[in-house]
Amino acid sequence: MNSSVIVFPGSNCDRDVAVALEKLQFKNQMVWHKETKLPKSDLIVIPGGFSYGDYLRSGAIAGKSLIVSEVIKAADSGRLVLGICNGFQVLTETGLLKGALLRNNNLKFINRDINIKVLNNNSKFSGNYKKNQILKMNIAHNEGNYFTNQEHLKELIDENLIAFKYCSKDGDVNEDSNPNGSLQNIAGIFNSKKNILGMMPHPERMIDNLISNTDGINLFTSLLK
């Protein structure tokens, strides 16, 4: 499977995700933000970090960049797009995913391991997980507080488009297990066709027991099916 990782000035998880993709047998290419054409790719990853200094709003400037207009076209034609952390923020700024990521409700940059629950394993991104499986992943963000309007929230619930929710290590989804104030503990969502996934946690940091765990591997291997 061919993958492309978009690199913005300020991206800092681009190489991590490339390592994960290559380890799991993707043929990966890095694509600089000034490129105007995407290489042939089945999966496009918008990585974490920052983009353009996160000026205006995180992801706002990147969302209007040349390469992202190509990503939008590819996504519209059904190609798989994964946005992690800043990548999720970029995807909401483009409108490919609805809603927005606000400043964490405690106004602090949060960098720690948290637990998330797999709400929907019926997607190209999550097929190798079990429904309700609890994963341990790392989050590192300042704006991860997901917000959307009531109408879209209803759509997310009715169409089963919430991919992951923050939970306790026993799987309880409540205020105590919500690190950043996200609406309904939402940690990741799909678009209605489920070819786009945006998530704040970092699966690419969870691919090796030597440095963390392997809870992120299934997200990448699901895509290979």
Added chain:
Amino acid sequence: MKLISEKQHQLNSKKNNLKFSVTVTLKKDVLDPQGKVVQNTLKNLGMSNLKSVRQGKYFEIEIDNNDLAAATESVDKMCKKLLANMIIEDYKVNKI
């Protein structure tokens, strides 16, 4: 001669510019934790009559066009396309 004509050009271009202010604020039902912290700090400073503080962003925009309607429309477009995220923010445009 050259200096004078440049000055003339500057004057003309000034005449042809319209200036606007844009204020972007979070929508009423969106939590504004920064505004809250500012509010609490002001209260701690003894401003007891304070009711609420909402924090926002302010832009000054010059438009190279002296047609007010067209210029206003283009500022409006800028707000919708980039300056404000309509899901979480409202904006106000004023001629200054």
